[in-house]
Structure formats: C-alpha cells, structure tokens
Amino acid sequence: MTYQNYQFKILAFKLLNLSLSSVAVFLSASAIRAQTDxxxxxxxxxxxxxxxPLKGTNFSVIKSHSPESDNIDWLHGIALVRHMDQFFASFGCNEGRENTATEIAKYSTSNDGGLTWTNPQLIDAGDAPNLAISHGVFLEHAGKLWAFHGAFYNRLENVHTRAYRFSDQTQDWENMGIVIGKGFWPMQEPQLMADGNWIMAGLQVIDGLGKPNNPAAVAISHGDDWLHWDLHTLPKAEELQLWGESSVIVEGNQILNVSRWKQPWxxxxxxxxxxxxxxQLKPSNLPLAASKPYCGTLSTHQKYIIGSIYAGNENRRAPLTIAVTRPDSGIFERVFVIRDAVWPGPGESNPQTSLAYPYAIEHEGNLYVAFSNNGGRGANRNSAELAVIPVSALVVTNQDKQTLAQSSNSGIANAYPGDVGIEDDPRVILVENFEHGSIDNLREQWxxxxxxxxxxFSSQVPAGSSGKQSLLMTQRAELGSGGDLYRVLGDGYEKLYARMYVKFAEDCEPIHHFGTCLGGNFPATPWPKVRAGEPTAGDKAFWVGIEPYGNKWQWDYYAYWCDMRGSxxxxxxxxxxxxHDSSLAVPKGKWTCIELMVKMNEVGRSNGEMALWIDGRTVSHLGEGFPRGKWTFDKFLPGQSGEGVRWNQALGDREYFTTAENGDPFEGFRFRTHDQLKTNFLWLYTYITRGTRGHANMVWYDDVVVASEYIGPLRSVD
Structure with missing residues (x-):
C-alpha cells in the first residue's frame, strides 16, 4: 500500500474544521485555523x-553526568550509528553553558551491543577563536562513516553544518569543512530518497537564540556527494513562533516533516x-512536547515518532514515548512508553527529569534509541542514555488494548470501568467505596x-466513579481534631498498593497529619499503634503516610521506620x-487520585521501596540506589547535591558531609529487621490541631482500593 491508498495521504492532508484552543492563545485567528490529521x-x-508498556527493553548509560571527573557539564544531542561491527555515539558537550563557544563534539564506541561505552574521544573542538562544534548526525554508507555537525560562533552566530569523515585506519575524524550554511543545523540522519538523493532534516537558525523565526528546514544532497547540499526552508505562518528542530519520514517522492514548536503539538x-x-507547517492532532522529535520507518513497514507523546501533556519532557502506525499506514494508532522520569533501572531517576532529543537506528531486530536525561538538574546538564527495544514489541494488533488493560503500567482499575467488579479481582485485597446505608454500616467494615x-456521606464523587456517595469528614476545633478509619490487612504482605480519592474544601485549614497510610505492626493491632518522635523497632513496626504538609499544601511522604533520620x-x-517538589501543589476543591506503594526489604538488606502516584503520574520512586540526592537532617532532597547534614545520635550533634556533584544514591529502606513484620494495616485519617473555632474543615474520601499490584486511577464507565 502506498501513500495514495490510505487516509494519511501526504500529498494532501485532510484538514479538520476544528479550532485549536491551545494554538489560539499564541496565534492570531488568521494564522492557523485547522489541525492536520x-x-x-x-x-x-x-x-x-x-x-x-514495552516488553523486553534493555537500558544502559552511554555517558554519565560526571563533571567533577571529566569537566563535561552540558551534554546534548546524542547520535547513533553502526559501523565496522561496533556502535558509535556522538554528542555535543561543554564545560560551560549551552550554546556557547566552548562547545565541542565528542564520540564514544561500544563493542557489546551498547551495554558499555568507551570514554569520550574528540571529533572536533573548532579551529578558530569562538568557534563551537556542537551535536550532529551520522551517516554510514558503502562502508564509510560520515558525521555532520552543527557549528556556530560566539552565541549561536553564523550557524552552519560541517562534515567529517572517519578513518578506519587512523581512528581519526577528517574535517571536510562547511557543507551547508545559512543557519542549517542537522537533527536527523540523512534518509535516502527514491530519486537517489539524500534528505537531512533539521532547523534553520535565522533569528537566533530566544527569537521566533527559526523554522524547520531540510538539506538535499547531490546523489552520494556529501559535500554539496541544497537548503530548503519549510514555509510557516508569519505569526508561528518556533525553534524548528525537525525529522522526516520518507516514502517514494512523498515526505512528511515533523517539527517541534512552542506548543505541545x-x-x-x-x-x-x-x-x-x-x-505550510501546521499543528497536527498528535500531542508532542516542545522538544526535538525523531521519526523513521521500521523494517516492519511501521512509521514511528519518538518524543513525549500523550494526551494532556503540557510540554513535559517525560515520559519518553514512541508512537507507531500499522504496517504500510501513515496514521499513528498506538503510543508505547519507553521510559518514565522515575524508575529503578540503569540511568538517572528523578521526578523532575527531562528525557529528550531522541535519536534512533534499527539493527538486527532491535530499535536503539539514544536520549538525553538531565536528572532533574535542568539546563541540559545531561547524561547520555540508551534504550534497546525489540521491534517485535512495537507491533500494533487488535488485541493490544486488552493487553493494556491487563498490564501493570495501566493498572488494575483500567479493566474495571467505574471500579465495578474490581473487588472480584484476585489481586485486590480491600475495596471501600462508601456505598453504605449508614455510618454504623461503615463501622462494621473497619x-x-x-x-x-x-x-x-456526601453526594460528591470523583469523575469516573460508579458510586453515588463519598465519605465526608468534617473537623471542628471545638469538637476535636478529626477522625480515623483503620483496618488490619490479614497476616500482612511483602508489597502493597493503596489508592484513594481525596478532596479538600477550598477553605480547608492546614492539615497537621493525614492518611492514606500503609504500615505494619507485629503483632497486628486493631487500632493505630504509632509513637511520634522516635524510630520504630525494626521487628515491631513501621508506617508510611502521604500528606499535604500543613501550610505548604504540597504532597510528600511522612515515614517512620527503624533507620529514620533525626533532627x-x-x-x-x-x-x-x-x-520536596513545589509543583506537587495540593489542589483544593478538586478530587485527587493518590496511590502509595510500599515494598518490604529482605532482612539484612536495605532494598525496601516506596512509590507515589498522583492522578496516575509517577511522582516519586525510592529504593536501594535510586534516586540520587542528599539528606538534610530528616529530609531527603532528590536531585540535590553539595553539602549535606545529618544528626549523629552517638555524638548527639549534627554531622556534615559532602555528596557527589549529582547527589549520592539513596540508600534504600530497611523497614524491618525480622521477616515477621509485614505491611498489615491501612489507615485513613484527618488530623487538624490548629483549626479555627466555629469553622468546618471538610475532607472527602472515596474509591479506596488496596491490591498487590498497581491499581491506577478510575476508568470512566463511559
């Protein structure tokens, strides 16, 4: 099937008569009036x-962020190629800031399929004052390896592309000089077209840094002559502001260019x-964070686009995803997650991390995807990382929606719209939807x-719920501090997930303490048995709560265990x-889905874990070796480094220490010292100690589920 035969038909895209509210904020009404489908x-x-989810994906680190040892602070734009039975990875790097004259181009190689990489070696550092050589792309053809790198003077002045040819004999790069001028910066490996020419996608830096007119562009070769290219700028509406890093999909004489701009489309x-x-460049109906996309065609004849692609994305560069078509189609139908910001595997993990600037090549049944990971540091102070995806895992079938419903990534709730029937799932341990006739009936269940x-009971329920009522706790200072629900969970579990929906009234005063709370007591007690201000006994108790943290109104953990830190x-x-993420503000007057995971440690190890999801988004995951950060007394600060301080109980005084440049790996949790202690209770409560007399502080709870696997948000019954 060719492009003439299917809906996507590149010759003339069907334009939808839909207004773009997300575009209208930034463009005049006359600029762009329709989406491209x-x-x-x-x-x-x-x-x-x-x-x-993607099955069978492996990850590795090409180049870690370690400026203290290699003087590379900024790194970006990884490119990949396979040449002479080894992988090459190139990138731009800088001891200083991005887009400054000290940028140089380096590369590493791997002889074991991308598992390990050599120390970076030089491609070019520039042969003139204030000349920067930055990131680029590779081309391997007829046994020869070429590289094309963006270069500029000072601060992005006179941007151009330089070519380099690799010598297999000397293992050096020969500088072939400037091959494309007029601001062109390549972003994608050249693609062979049916007319015998090659097309290399990128952007044209016209206005320069922070300016609106830097459109998408392509360069077209003269056959296999890599030293002569013709530049073609893609037309755009005058009002359209963009930094047009772009990528192309080629089929015959017909080509699709996909570019980033300011908006997440x-x-x-x-x-x-x-x-x-x-x-003319127009917004499509495909969400894409404002970051360089990477496109291509798999050996299965599926088209793909890599970036941060999902509904509701507000220019967040995570998770990193890949959208694919069916074979020989041009319409994208599925999106797979490659990697989320928070995760326990190789590479950096941080709730604020950006996973960006992908670059992909296919080799022997696998798609190799290189990407930048800033570890939450910002300013493209990145590590270079690699995902190796089996191409077979990207096949689109009519059954994959069923697979999604059953996968741990989508959650148990996805298979039960409105949570109807979720109590019958063998992974589910407790369900409380507050559909009781009276509070006395509720008391019988706890x-x-x-x-x-x-x-x-209140008639207010979360969107997607099949229920008719929720539980309302109304705290009044003259009557007390709030209320509790506490339930023993049998003999206990090694790993548990607890999900609930909560809403705080818009005039709710600061919360002193709050739960969803998971924990364990040995022996089990039918009431909350917690002692504030001291560590728990490792063979007797631990507990982990999720709280809005008083005046901060910011979600975080509140954990007690035997190795907890003092102050x-x-x-x-x-x-x-x-x-400690200020972006995790607790919204008042709005339902929020909170899910907490606790995994017990093996006795003698600190490999216990905790994770938190807010409205289905992973916002934290901590375990042995991840994330990196530092301690300041009883607060662990992900992504932070420098001087830390802890309380030394033996000395009875504070103790200062220095962390690595990107923080020290988190030590993990030793929740217990004896395997008799397991997670065996759920505790929901509202505790307000400084409420105003005469004021009603209202907190709603609904759709509580406890299970052995990830639950996820409600799926609408519609």
Missing amino acids: IWSTTEEVPIATQLL ALVSTSDDFGKSWS DTVRDPEVMS PPRGQTWGNSFI
Whole structure:
C-alpha cells in the first residue's frame, strides 16, 4: 500500500474544521485555523497512565553526568550509528553553558551491543577563536562513516553544518569543512530518497537564540556527494513562533516533516517532489512536547515518532514515548512508553527529569534509541542514555488494548470501568467505596472508627466513579481534631498498593497529619499503634503516610521506620520526607487520585521501596540506589547535591558531609529487621490541631482500593 491508498495521504492532508484552543492563545485567528490529521480519528490519544508498556527493553548509560571527573557539564544531542561491527555515539558537550563557544563534539564506541561505552574521544573542538562544534548526525554508507555537525560562533552566530569523515585506519575524524550554511543545523540522519538523493532534516537558525523565526528546514544532497547540499526552508505562518528542530519520514517522492514548536503539538508539513517544495507547517492532532522529535520507518513497514507523546501533556519532557502506525499506514494508532522520569533501572531517576532529543537506528531486530536525561538538574546538564527495544514489541494488533488493560503500567482499575467488579479481582485485597446505608454500616467494615460523629456521606464523587456517595469528614476545633478509619490487612504482605480519592474544601485549614497510610505492626493491632518522635523497632513496626504538609499544601511522604533520620536540637525523629517538589501543589476543591506503594526489604538488606502516584503520574520512586540526592537532617532532597547534614545520635550533634556533584544514591529502606513484620494495616485519617473555632474543615474520601499490584486511577464507565 502506498501513500495514495490510505487516509494519511501526504500529498494532501485532510484538514479538520476544528479550532485549536491551545494554538489560539499564541496565534492570531488568521494564522492557523485547522489541525492536520496524523493520529487516528477513531482512537483516543492515551493519557500518561494509559501508555502501552514495552516488553523486553534493555537500558544502559552511554555517558554519565560526571563533571567533577571529566569537566563535561552540558551534554546534548546524542547520535547513533553502526559501523565496522561496533556502535558509535556522538554528542555535543561543554564545560560551560549551552550554546556557547566552548562547545565541542565528542564520540564514544561500544563493542557489546551498547551495554558499555568507551570514554569520550574528540571529533572536533573548532579551529578558530569562538568557534563551537556542537551535536550532529551520522551517516554510514558503502562502508564509510560520515558525521555532520552543527557549528556556530560566539552565541549561536553564523550557524552552519560541517562534515567529517572517519578513518578506519587512523581512528581519526577528517574535517571536510562547511557543507551547508545559512543557519542549517542537522537533527536527523540523512534518509535516502527514491530519486537517489539524500534528505537531512533539521532547523534553520535565522533569528537566533530566544527569537521566533527559526523554522524547520531540510538539506538535499547531490546523489552520494556529501559535500554539496541544497537548503530548503519549510514555509510557516508569519505569526508561528518556533525553534524548528525537525525529522522526516520518507516514502517514494512523498515526505512528511515533523517539527517541534512552542506548543505541545507536533507541527507537520508535506512534500510530494522529493523535498523541493513543502506545504505550510501546521499543528497536527498528535500531542508532542516542545522538544526535538525523531521519526523513521521500521523494517516492519511501521512509521514511528519518538518524543513525549500523550494526551494532556503540557510540554513535559517525560515520559519518553514512541508512537507507531500499522504496517504500510501513515496514521499513528498506538503510543508505547519507553521510559518514565522515575524508575529503578540503569540511568538517572528523578521526578523532575527531562528525557529528550531522541535519536534512533534499527539493527538486527532491535530499535536503539539514544536520549538525553538531565536528572532533574535542568539546563541540559545531561547524561547520555540508551534504550534497546525489540521491534517485535512495537507491533500494533487488535488485541493490544486488552493487553493494556491487563498490564501493570495501566493498572488494575483500567479493566474495571467505574471500579465495578474490581473487588472480584484476585489481586485486590480491600475495596471501600462508601456505598453504605449508614455510618454504623461503615463501622462494621473497619476495625477502628474514631470519632464517627464527624463522618457523614456526601453526594460528591470523583469523575469516573460508579458510586453515588463519598465519605465526608468534617473537623471542628471545638469538637476535636478529626477522625480515623483503620483496618488490619490479614497476616500482612511483602508489597502493597493503596489508592484513594481525596478532596479538600477550598477553605480547608492546614492539615497537621493525614492518611492514606500503609504500615505494619507485629503483632497486628486493631487500632493505630504509632509513637511520634522516635524510630520504630525494626521487628515491631513501621508506617508510611502521604500528606499535604500543613501550610505548604504540597504532597510528600511522612515515614517512620527503624533507620529514620533525626533532627536538631535533640535528634528527635519526626516523619521523614522525600520529594520536596513545589509543583506537587495540593489542589483544593478538586478530587485527587493518590496511590502509595510500599515494598518490604529482605532482612539484612536495605532494598525496601516506596512509590507515589498522583492522578496516575509517577511522582516519586525510592529504593536501594535510586534516586540520587542528599539528606538534610530528616529530609531527603532528590536531585540535590553539595553539602549535606545529618544528626549523629552517638555524638548527639549534627554531622556534615559532602555528596557527589549529582547527589549520592539513596540508600534504600530497611523497614524491618525480622521477616515477621509485614505491611498489615491501612489507615485513613484527618488530623487538624490548629483549626479555627466555629469553622468546618471538610475532607472527602472515596474509591479506596488496596491490591498487590498497581491499581491506577478510575476508568470512566463511559
């Protein structure tokens, strides 16, 4: 099937008569009036929690961020190629800031399929004052290896492309000089077209850094002559502001260009004459964070686009995903998640990390995807990382929606719209939807219900719920501090997930303590048995709560266990916290889905774990060796480094220490010292100690589920 035979037909995209509210904020009404359709009109673009998982993907680190040892602070734009039975990876790097004259181009090689890489070696450092050589692309053809790198003077002045030829004999790169001028910077490996010429996609830096007019562009070769290229700028509306890093998909004489811009949608343009003329760039109906995309065609004849692609993306460069078509189609139908910001595998993990600037090549049944990971540091102070994906894992079938519903990434709830029937799933341990006739009926389902007089049922329920009522706790200072629900979970579990929906009234005063709380007592007790201000006994107890943290109204953990950290002036141990992300503001007057995971450690090890999801998005995952950060008394600060401080109980005083440049690996959790202690209770409560007399502080709870696997948000019954 050719492009003439299917809906995507590059010659003339079907324009939808839909206004673009996301575009209208930035463009005048006359600029762009329609979307271009490259995502299926019969399939919804998935949200982040509905992304398909990829099976069999392996990860490795090409170049870690370690400026203290190699003087490379900024790194970006990894490129990949296979040549002479080894992989090459190139990148731009800098001891200073991005887009400054000290940028140089380096490369590493791998002889074991990308598992390990050599120390970086030089491609070019520039042979003139204030000349920067930055990141580029590779081309391997007829046994010869070429590289094409963006270069500039000073701060992105006189941008151009330089060519380099690799010598297999000397293992050096020969500088072939400037081959494309007028601001062109390549972003994708040259693609062979049916007319015998090659097309290399990128952008044209016209206005320069921070300016609006830097459009997508392509360079077209003269056959296999790599030293002569013709530059073609893609047309755009005058009002359209973009830094047009772009990539192309080639089929015959017809070409699709996919470009980034300021808004989280892919810009597209088409050509039917081998890239010589182009339609005007227009937003598509495919979400894409404002970062360089990478496109191509697999050996299965599936088209792909790599970037951060999911519904509701507000220019967040994570998770890293890949959208694919069916074979010989041009309409994208599925999105798989390659890697999320927080995860336990090789590479950096941080809730604020950006996974960006992908580059992909296929080799022997695998798609090798290189990408930048800033570890939450910002300013493209990246490590270079690699994902190796079996091409067979990207096949689109009619059954993969069923696979999604059953996958741990999508969650148990995805298979039970409105949570109807979820209590019958063998992985589910407890369900509480508060559909009771009275508070007395509710009390029969829990081991402890403290202050039931503050509890009532409300008709307010979360979107997607099949229920008709929720539980409302109303705290009044003159009557007490709030209320509790506490339930023993049998003999206990090695790993548990607890999900609930919560809403705080818009005038709710600061919360002192709050739960969803998972924990363990040995022996089990039918009431909350916790002691504040001191560590727990490793063979007797631990507990982990999720709290809005008082005046901060910011989600974080509140954890007690035997190895918890203390604070001045006496080394007292209040609940330890681990996120400290100001973007995790607790919304008032709105339902929020909270999910907590606790995994017990093996006795004698500190390999216990905790994870937190807010509205289906992973915001934290901590375990042995991840993430990196530093301690400041009882607070672990992910992604931070430098001087840390802890309380030394033996000395009875504070103790200072220095962390690595990108933080020290988190030590993990030793929740227990004896395997008799397991996670065996759920505790929901509201505790307000500084409420105003006469004021009602209202907190709603609903759709509580405890299970042995990830649950995920409610799936709408519609």
